Amino acid sequence: GQQLNQSPQSMFIQEGEDVSMNCTSSSIFNTWLWYKQDPGEGPVLLIALYKAGELTSNGRLTAQFGITRKDSFLNISASIPSDVGIYFCAGQLNFNKFYFGSGTKLNVKP
Amino acid sequence: SQTIHQWPATLVQPVGSPLSLECTVEGTSNPNLYWYRQAAGRGLQLLFYSVGIGQISSEVPQNLSASRPQDRQFILSSKKLLLSDSGFYLCAWSVLGPRNTEAFFGQGTRLTVV
Numbered sequence: 001g002q003q004l005n006q007s008p009q010s011m012f013i014q015e016g017e018d019v020s021m022n023c024t025s026s027s028i029f030n031t032w033l034w035y036k037q038d039p040g041e042g043p044v045l046l047i048a049l050y051k052a053g054e055l056t057s058n059g060r061l062t063a064q065f066g067i068t069r070k071d072s073f074l075n076i077s078a079s080i081p082s083d084v085g086i087y088f089c090a091g092q093l094n095f096n097k098f099y100f101g102s103g104t105k106l107n108v109k110p
Numbered sequence: 111s112q113t114i115h116q117w118p119a120t121l122v123q124p125v126g127s128p129l130s131l132e133c134t135v136e137g138t139s140n141p142n143l144y145w146y147r148q149a150a151g152r153g154l155q156l157l158f159y160s161v162g163i164g165q166i167s168s169e170v171p172q173n174l175s176a177s178r179p180q181d182r183q184f185i186l187s188s189k190k191l192l193l194s195d196s197g198f199y200l201c202a203w204s205v206l207g208p209r210n211t212e213a214f215f216g217q218g219t220r221l222t223v224v
Contacts, residue, residue: 035215043154044215048212090154092211097169103153
């Protein structure tokens with residue numbers, strides 16, 4: 001399968017701080033997706049990006065589709081305790097397959 | 111609206127026993143369906159995907175198999191479970207939309223092989 005390199009692996013931040021995480025790949029993807037997973041549950045889609053260079057926001061979340069189509073980043077502004085979870089990037093290939101990064105575990109201290 | 115159901119939520123099975131996990135999607139037609147496995151603290155590994163009834167593609171060689179007997183039903187099976195089959199199994203669906211596709215996940219099945 002395709003390899004997506006997601007970093008950082010984990011983060012410990014104070015409530016109110018901004019967060020940034022990113023994903024890179026050697027492959028070109030048609031779509032970049034960002035998900036959040038709470039313990040024991042399936043991932044939930046946060047943001048979908050469809051075009052190179054696209055910058056999209058969803059509340060305090062902002063994500064960008066890299067110009068080369070091989071990378072993407074996710075920013076969370078003014079973090080709150082409910083932001084805790086594991087964030088995954090995913091790249092979509094050939095309309096059928098989705099490949100996921102290894103996840104960024106976010107911990108927020110009140 | 112579309113919904114995806116996956117069951118059971120948790121399962122403890124002995125080594126060598128068979129496995130059957132089921133996933134159904136409602137509210138859409140001809141979805142692409144996926145099975146992923148997530149090992150503890152790790153990312154999601156694509157196991158199988160299906161673009162239609164009876165059409166299954168395997169991503170990695172393994173002890174598991176998948177079947178799609180109906181348009182919105184996807185089943186993950188094994189004849190004899192191994193310890194290494196333990197993990198969190200997730201079913202997902204997608205359809206081709208106006209802005210390309212997005213994948214949506216079920217709640218997952220926690221499988222422990224003992």
